Amino acid sequence: MNAKPTHTFTNHDVAEHLRLIATLKEIKGEGRFHWLAFRNAADVIDNLPEDVNDIAAAGTLTDLPGVGKGVAEVIEQFLATGDSELAGKLRSQVPVTLVELTEVPGLGAKKVARLWRELGITTLAELKAAAEAHRIRELKGFGAKTEENILKGVALLEQRRHARTPLGVARPQALGLIQALREALPADAITAIEPAGSLRRWKETVGDLDILAITPDPAQVMAAFQQLPQVEEVLLGGETKTRVRLHGGLECDLRVVEPRHWGTALQYFTGSKAHNIELRELALKQGWSLSEYGLKATGKGDAPAGEERFFETEEALYAFLGLDWIPPEMRENRGEIALAQTHALPHLLTRDDILGELHGHSDWSDGRVSIEAMAEAAIARGYRYWLLSDHSVGLGVTGGVDGEKLAEQRKIVDALNAQWAREGVDFRLLLGVELEILADGSLALPDDVLARLDVVVASIHSSLRQDRETITERCLKAIRNPHVDILGHPTSRLLGKRPPTEIDMERVLQACAETGTVVEINAHPWRLDLNDVHARRAVDLGCKIAISTDAHRLTDMDYLIYGVGVARRAWLTPDDVINTRPVDAMLALLKKN
């Protein structure tokens, strides 16, 4: 057991500890359901909107699905000490370095256990050496091909090419692949083709791409897919399923199905895995076994065993099981199936509900184009308002605006608004600022300057490594300022580049709810900050949300769809989001408590 904890552990830390236990148990050879329970519990904790520390403090851990006495005890120990007795015991029985070996593609717990017991392999380096010395093929059930795959897998791991890819990178690639495949084939070769998987669920990062297609000639489509210029290597090629690695490292699965299977197949390949398992268990209770091909009667329900049902649409499948169609963004097994059963699913926000944006820059700070050009781009997108919020002074790298420059901006904004009014354009350019929250929590501009602005967005850009208490208090000071309307990108993370600050999101969101401070979902695909789980929590606590792209150039406004994706994953309705409202109603909501 480790000594005292140095910081509070997050839900994700807890989930990773449970996954470690699961993998060690699996390698050790414990029964499938003993370790599966820990992995299931890890998924539940990872998807939790509440802070697991609060649940543990309230003593209600075992109320969580999949968390019983055993798992709860491990969680409690981990939160208190950063470790658990069970994990310690397992580490004394199984070398913990074996966990890394299970990350080699093609190697699972069973093979890793045999490599360890029969060849004494415990590390990636030893694995590589054994494969190179052809010692692995001497084991029964292992061969030359396995050795080859192990070496390739180790090389991949060493290059860290298995990291998840931001949705903003993956989505254009998937759409590009689909277009390229269509162009490579005759017009009638593909009847339908859709991206599925976490991409269709708008998850902030994706592990790989899943594309589903209907075609009268699977072999032709599979061959064309393997020959696309984007493809670096074909990893697996069957009659209905092909996996390739694209240049850049992202992997992509293509599956082809018959039209009558489309509904179940699209549902299955969209996931999430947890949602699918829940759905299959629900089907089983009704006497049906669900697969990507359809439903087959088990004989334990009303239909005779073996009877099959097929569904050309997802809607028909969900309806057959007594459910409303569930938007893909909600399919994470966070309670959506129960809501669909009672016809109580929320009416999710859509892109078209957004009437304007409340965070954007011009060339007065680090934006690339003029105030007028940004506003014209907003008008061209059908927006009815747009907030000019250049960086304030206090952020060294961009210069930034002060009281004097804001007064100049006001004149420009007034003149532009007057011009649009004369022309009959239904659009308001709002003047604000992205106000720097300084390292000590003071604000970079005085109250009298802030009072003259339409909207103030306050954000943190510096001293991002402050400890949890310091950065939380710093942020709370800004939230309590009556002129701060919106808290911008609350954790300052950049996906894959910079971790979130250690900020105590629960306290921050509570303070936002108390003061009436709106919380931003920054739609830039490298930020997506708030994330889906925190956005859900914010609304549960009574916060209102603003979704903006933080545009620095004209095309950045295209990123809005990613912010809407986060909002939909957080089950947000138009009412939860302030920039779904006409400008005056929106501004009225910014009055603080």
Next chain:
DNA sequence: GCCGTTTTCGGCCCGACTGTTTTCAGTCG
């Protein structure tokens, strides 16, 4: 280890593909 519309025991989602076999276990999603 967890759980209950078969509730305190006896189950626990389903199928494609690969590699090594010769009927299947392991891995993956």
